[in-house]
Amino acid sequence: MKEILAAIWGYRHFIVSSIKNDLRSRFARSKLGALWMVLQPLAQVAIYALVLSRIMAAKLPGIDNRYAYVIYLMAGMIAWSLFAEVVTRSLTIFVDSGNLMKKMAFPRVCLPIIIGGSSLVNNLLLLATAVGVFLLIGHPPTLAMLWLPLLIGINLAFGLGLGLILGVLNVFVRDVAQVMTVVLQLLFWLTPVVYMPTIIPDRLRVILEFNPMMHMVVAFQNVLLYGRAPGINGLLVLAVASIILLLFALFLFRRAAPEMVDVL
Amino acid sequence: MNEPLLAVRGLGKAFREYRSEWQRFAGWFGFRVSTKSESWVLRDISFSVAPGESIGIVGQNGAGKSTLLKLITGTLKGTTGTVAVNGRIAAILELGMGFSPELSGRANVYHSAGLMGFSRQAIDSVIDDIEAFAEIGGYFDEPARTYSTGMQMRVAFSVATAFRPNILIVDEALSVGDAYFQHKCFKRIREFREQGTSLLIVSHDASAVQNLCDRALLLEGGALIKDGDPAEVMDLYNALIAERENSTVQIMEHQSGRKQTVSGTGEARVEDIQLLSRDGQPIEFVGVGESVTLRIVVAASVDVPRLVLGYMIKDRLGQPVFGTNTHFTGQAIELVKAGQRIEFQIAFPMNFGQGSYSISTALVSTDTHLVNNYEWRDLALVFTVSNMNHAQFIGSAWVPPDIRIEMS
Numbered sequence: 086m087k088e089i090l091a092a093i094w095g096y097r098h099f100i101v102s103s104i105k106n107d108l109r110s111r112f113a114r115s116k117l118g119a120l121w122m123v124l125q126p127l128a129q130v131a132i133y134a135l136v137l138s139r140i141m142a143a144k145l146p147g148i149d150n151r152y153a154y155v156i157y158l159m160a161g162m163i164a165w166s167l168f169a170e171v172v173t174r175s176l177t178i179f180v181d182s183g184n185l186m187k188k189m190a191f192p193r194v195c196l197p198i199i200i201g202g203s204s205l206v207n208n209l210l211l212l213a214t215a216v217g218v219f220l221l222i223g224h225p226p227t228l229a230m231l232w233l234p235l236l237i238g239i240n241l242a243f244g245l246g247l248g249l250i251l252g253v254l255n256v257f258v259r260d261v262a263q264v265m266t267v268v269l270q271l272l273f274w275l276t277p278v279v280y281m282p283t284i285i286p287d288r289l290r291v292i293l294e295f296n297p298m299m300h301m302v303v304a305f306q307n308v309l310l311y312g313r314a315p316g317i318n319g320l321l322v323l324a325v326a327s328i329i330l331l332l333f334a335l336f337l338f339r340r341a342a343p344e345m346v347d348v349l
Numbered sequence: 350m351n352e353p354l355l356a357v358r359g360l361g362k363a364f365r366e367y368r369s370e371w372q373r374f375a376g377w378f379g380f381r382v383s384t385k386s387e388s389w390v391l392r393d394i395s396f397s398v399a400p401g402e403s404i405g406i407v408g409q410n411g412a413g414k415s416t417l418l419k420l421i422t423g424t425l426k427g428t429t430g431t432v433a434v435n436g437r438i439a440a441i442l443e444l445g446m447g448f449s450p451e452l453s454g455r456a457n458v459y460h461s462a463g464l465m466g467f468s469r470q471a472i473d474s475v476i477d478d479i480e481a482f483a484e485i486g487g488y489f490d491e492p493a494r495t496y497s498t499g500m501q502m503r504v505a506f507s508v509a510t511a512f513r514p515n516i517l518i519v520d521e522a523l524s525v526g527d528a529y530f531q532h533k534c535f536k537r538i539r540e541f542r543e544q545g546t547s548l549l550i551v552s553h554d555a556s557a558v559q560n561l562c563d564r565a566l567l568l569e570g571g572a573l574i575k576d577g578d579p580a581e582v583m584d585l586y587n588a589l590i591a592e593r594e595n596s597t598v599q600i601m602e603h604q605s606g607r608k609q610t611v612s613g614t615g616e617a618r619v620e621d622i623q624l625l626s627r628d629g630q631p632i633e634f635v636g637v638g639e640s641v642t643l644r645i646v647v648a649a650s651v652d653v654p655r656l657v658l659g660y661m662i663k664d665r666l667g668q669p670v671f672g673t674n675t676h677f678t679g680q681a682i683e684l685v686k687a688g689q690r691i692e693f694q695i696a697f698p699m700n701f702g703q704g705s706y707s708i709s710t711a712l713v714s715t716d717t718h719l720v721n722n723y724e725w726r727d728l729a730l731v732f733t734v735s736n737m738n739h740a741q742f743i744g745s746a747w748v749p750p751d752i753r754i755e756m757s
Contacts, residue, residue: 098472099463106449106460113451113492190423190438191464257370340377343426346419347364 092192100195104202122207123214126166130158133279141280145310152222153310159215160309161278164302167208167237168244169269174200175248176265179256183349193342201245208237215309227312236304236315239324243297246330253337256345276302297323352435353397354515354547355421359430360394362416363387390416391571394430398516403548405558405579407586408568414551417568418518421549436515439465441506450494454485454504457493461508475511482533483507499527506534513541518549558583559666580667581610584709584727588612590719613724616653617685617712621646622730624708635699636737637747643695643730647712653685653723658693659711664745665704672709676716699734700747707731 093100112118134155145153178196179186186193212233216226255261276298282290293299300323304315365384367373372382391413398404408414419425421432422440448457458479462472480489483503485496493501510517519538542548542561552558558565558579565582567575569589575582588610625642626632635641645658659674675681675693682691708730714721739747 095466096463098467098469099460102456102460102463106452106456110449110451187419187424189464191466254374257373337377343428344365344373346425 089192089194092194093198096192096195099191100198100202103195103199104206107199107203108206119210123211126162126211127214127218130155130162133158137279145281150222150224152224155222156219156224156310157281157306158279159218160306161276161302163208163212163215163309164236164240164305165273165276165278165298166211167204167240168298168301169273170204170207171200171241171244172248172251172265172269174204175245175252176255176262178249178252179345179349180252180259180262183346187346187349193338197245197249201241204244205237205241212237219309229308229312229314232304232308232315236301236308236320239320239327240301242327242331243301243323246327246334249334250330250337253334253341253345256341257348272296272298275299278302297326353433354400354402354435355398356433356435357397357421357430358395358433360391360417360420360427360432361389361429362391362413362420362425363389363428389428389571391420391427394568394573396566396573396576398547398549400515401542401545401547402564403542403550403562405562405565405582406549406551406568407558407565407582409590412568413571414568418520418549418551421516422518434516437512438516438518439509439512439514440518441509441520448493448501448505451492453492454483454489454496455480458504458508461505462511465509467512471512479504479507479511482511482537484530499530503530506530510534510537510541513544513546516547516549517541518551520551559668580663583667584610588725588727609726609728611724611726613712613722615724616651616721617647617649617656617723619645619710619712619724619726619729620648620690622708622710624730624732632732634733634735637699637701637703637734637739638749639699640696641699643693643697643708645693645695645710647691647693649685649687649689649691651687653714654683655714656682656685656691656723657713657715659713660695661709661711662701663707663709665706667707670701670706670745674711674713674716676713701734702743702745702747703734703736704745705731705733 108119108122112121115121117124138154141154141157145157150156175197178200182196216230219226251261251265275293275296277285277293282293282299282303285293300316300319304320307313307315364387366386366388367376367382368385376382394417396404406414406417416425418440420427421434422438423432423434448461452460455476458476459469459472463469483489483500483506485500485503488496488500489504493504496504517538538548538561548561550558550561562579564577565575565579566573567582567586567589575585589612621644623631623644624633624635625644626635627640629642632641643660645660647656647658649656657674657676659672659676661672662670664670685691707728709725709727710729711725712723714723736742739749742750
């Protein structure tokens with residue numbers, strides 16, 4: 086563990102410059118540049134809001150804001166987009182940097198940190214934009230938002246843990262990434278981002294309970310929409326699960342590392 | 350400092366294939382699984398490099414050179430054995446790794462130096478040197494996508510060698526653009542060597558290896574078959590290239606103490622070789638510029654459809670000084686009968702500088718020894734050139750000067 090931290094510290098400059106490059110090169114030579122990072126999720130929110138607001142708006146009791154559904158959507162999107170981005174990118178992290186890993190010796194732990202860092206910056210920008218939008222539509226921030234750093238931290242760890250385990254397997258069985266794109270889509274619809282859990286029949290709602298991302302998304306909605314503390318139990322389970330996933334990912338990587346470059 | 354800079358012990362690398370990937374995964378969790386196939390690309394390699402020592406690594410394609418380098422740099426993990434490195438390794442193998450086309454040359458320099466583990470401050474202190482060494486002018490602050498390949502190589506080489514490493518790995522295909530920059534690169538590599546950097550050079554080029562290396566390693570089929578003097582190793586390497594079907598390679602101790610390598614299929618062989626003075630006496634010491642005749646007697650043991658004699662004069666370090674063959678001179682002999690003896694007399698002026706030289710001979714069928722190699726004989730003859738009656742000069746060639754001086 087100590088050597089991992091030492092390696093990260095030694096390569097901090099590389100990590101920071103990689104994150105910068107990652108963000109910069111993604112939008113280089115586009116007129117709106119970094120704006121696209123938030124425009125895309127915002128556009129998605131706008132589409133859902135336009136299509137579904139009539140059906141969904143009535144289902145949010147206790148909030149007297151005509152844009153309540155938009156806030157609900159955005160809260161869920163902020164949670165989901167970080168998770169989805171981290172998982173998708175971790176999945177192909179080793180395959181994508183195969184060339185680099187084959188030719189340069191550097192601490193591999195930098196790779197997930199770069200992904201985590203760049204996704205985090207992305208997510209924080211989206212969050213800042215969302216808070217701005219909330220202000221515009223008359224939904225001022227509350228003290229409950231102090232929970233956000235913890236929520237985002239757990240969300241990031243959970244996504245990284247899951248994504249890295251699958252990412253290691255994906256080096257050897259490339260079907261993993263293909264399957265996961267479908268699974269992620271399915272998971273999105275099994276998570277109450279665009280709908281409310283209340284519209285699901287009780288019998289089926291049990292299934293949602295088993296979806297860890299539901300607890301994550303609900304926690305974000307509690308904090309951002311309702312201005313109240315998230316459920317501690319769900320959060321605790323998620324936090325423990327994240328740590329276990331990360332440790333397992335580390336174990337798996339350690340075992341796979343000697344053979345990994347051979348097959349890249 | 351007696352501790353070696355690099356110690357490789359019993360290093361081996363096998364690429365394993367599993368019946369299914371599930372078995373591979375099971376193996377990570379401690380289950381015993383049998384592998385479907387194991388191909389060993391390197392086996393039991395041991396050598397060490399002392400500080401300041403430069404080593405050439407030669408071998409045919411697929412002999413395991415690149416795998417060995419990857420194991421040394423640490424991108425691959427060995428299946429058996431250990432690699433102990435006592436210092437920083439820099440490799441000029443893949444120049445421009447991690448360059449981002451949208452970033453400026455300067456930003457890429459910071460990025461790729463970071464990839465080598467350097468801090469921002471460390472790079473700040475050398476960024477001006479890097480810019481100056483690359484000599485790409487204003488392009489240094491333009492995005493890398495506007496660079497030509499040569500310019501990218503210039504920047505990449507400048508970063509890779511911005512800090513003097515303890516071990517520098519250089520691949521022979523060091524194509525860093527134009528000849529001017531290549532000279533500059535080799536100058537820097539030489540400077541590093543003088544300052545105590547050990548070089549590991551992978552090359553097929555005998556002169557590069559003999560020029561820069563104190564020792565050479567010959568890899569063949571994944572094994573280290575020779576570790577020794579560069580000239581000897583290159584001779585054995587040449588013999589190995591020529592090795593075909595039932596040809597043999599013999600190494601004998603020459604009377605001068607150096608190793609003599611004889612290889613070939615043996616249809617024809619050199620029976621006698623002599624260097625004769627102008628009056629027909631065999632000589633071993635020759636004066637600069639003296640006329641001599643190289644007399645080579647060849648005997649064929651079976652019918653040979655076409656016979657070409659080649660000879661090469663090499664200097665003390667084994668670098669070729671002059672070589673030609675009877676194919677080039679249009680004097681190949683067709684249809685040699687079994688038992689026939691042929692005497693070649695090659696007259697030439699000894700326009701070489703002082704020193705010890707050796708002659709290698711080759712009996713072949715075309716202009717190279719790769720088609721039919723009847724016999725290849727290194728160090729077939731050794732002679733010494735000394736300056737007896739000319740003004741002092743240095744170098745390996747005797748180019749008679751005519752110096753005129755006008756003063757006004």
